[in-house]
Amino acid sequence: MRHKALYIAATFGILLMLAHACKKENKGGGDGTRPEPVALQLPPGFPAPVYSFANNPLTKQGIALGRFMFYDYRLSRDSTVSCGFCHQKFAAFGHFDHALSHGVGGQQGTRSVPVIFNMIWQKEFMWDGGVNNLEIQPLTPLTDHNEMAMDLKELLKKMQGDPQYRQKFKDAFGTEEVTSERMFKAITQFVATMISGNSRYDSIMRKEPGAAFSLDEQAGYQIFQQKCAACHKEPLFTDLSYRSNGLPYLPALNDVGRMKITNSTGDYLKFKVPSLRNILKSSPYMHDGRYFDIFQVFDFYDHGVKATSTTDPLVKNGIPLSAQEKRQLYLFLNTLTDYTLINNDALSEVLINP
């Protein structure tokens, strides 16, 4: 009896080994360890993601490689700036305290660092929507001379020469080959895991036991629904459209917004509607970061709108907000802070040991 059991066990073992050998041959290489698939947890009530994972399935090793690259300062020309340098987790992956993005060699850009969470629901990227796919979004900051200023060919060579990277690429994709396609797919995998859908607002919407707005928050939610929700549409708190909100034009930056992408004068001064999720953690505000405090934003909508021919009809005449309304709106926006994002250890900085 005991022998029989052992025979069966041994048979199973050999079967497994053979099946494995067969697979290996068909795949033409690989060391046998396979990237482990990861299922993304999407917040209930969210729409289906725009980004298709069909050609870039999420794996534990792919996400890990993406995370390593995200925090590797060696990806910039002078090894001083990483993706995480501008996209800080505690600021909901925006840049705390800096109006304009800045990069290697004291260079400064012309726009503020956008927050990067819920990116898989966006069909276009950047303030002007010039980038059309999440996978190629990192190309811009990586190669822009005001940001990481890296030559992609040189970077690939550098990474290929690094045994640590070769191993990580092998873990994630089966072979040591470092290609730009793999690089960007891995970064995309990591960024895809930056999901914000678990704020107090969300638990209240999900009717979780004990979750409720205070009276002021509830009043703030109503003000939001009346005066803000048309553009900052739930549950993403943006309708992902491009609008001119009447922000006074700054000659010094001369930023025409989406018009630069479409060549259409109808898009003059239009910028993407940003999400209000984590808004109190991700100051400064507006595409040029000109407001450091959310109350300045309220004041702007109340009496600072400067209408041009392309200013959105919804804000053309301003959005009147009383002192009490501002306070209540602030308290509501506070419920949109997602601590499961900001405190998520899986997204935090990794130590780079060159």
Added chain:
Amino acid sequence: MVLRIYTSFTFRCILLCLSILWLSSCSKKDKSSTEDPPVLYSRLTLNFSHVMNGSPLVRSSSTYINPSGESFVISRFRYYLSNFSLVNDAGKTVILPPAYFLIDDATDSTKRISLDSIPQGNYTALRFMIGVDSARNNSGVQSGALAPENGMFWTWNSGYIMAQMEGYADAVASPTHQFQFHVGGFKGPYNVLKIVSLPVKLGINPTMSVVPQLNIVADAAKWFTPDTVSFKQAAVIMAEGTNALRIANNYQQMFSIKN
């Protein structure tokens, strides 16, 4: 105890059966791949050569004159080709498998390309696109000829540079006198994607021992005409728009078959 298992009759039987199973399953897979019918298909090699008004293009040292009378030197000349198809003698278009090529005058190996899976038959026209179709412009990071490190991709406004000519001209007012024609754009009124159709006399017979070849000439002078392009008017084109479109409408005429 363990040893006894390995030497036992049952174990050997199992091992034998399994090895046979394994071999047969593996060889079955190999067979199915050789069952693809290569008998009816052939390859086709296209050889590209670049000229300026009929004489071989010489980068960086030869000075040329455009129809506006401006003298210039070409330092870089490259373009994407894709979406190849053939028209057979029955008038039917045979679409070839997706393939993308970046042809660079500075790299000889890129000037000889190979098209696969061409069915047996007689063909009267070769068709291809100058540039990269909108599907590839929209679907994220690509590899090979389309890899972003080739420097033919706009990052601030996603899309491929379909064709690129750079050089120097005294007429350019900037300190470097450099002109840069980066022709791109695949959307709406500024779509620069051009389909070229070249008449050919091509018989594909897979039993032939040599791969058939076509020699294609690209005349860089065609970038400047018939819609006259002058450096004074636009020396740097780095975005989609009317200037890029004008050049694309011109260079659409640059190819011919030499054979």
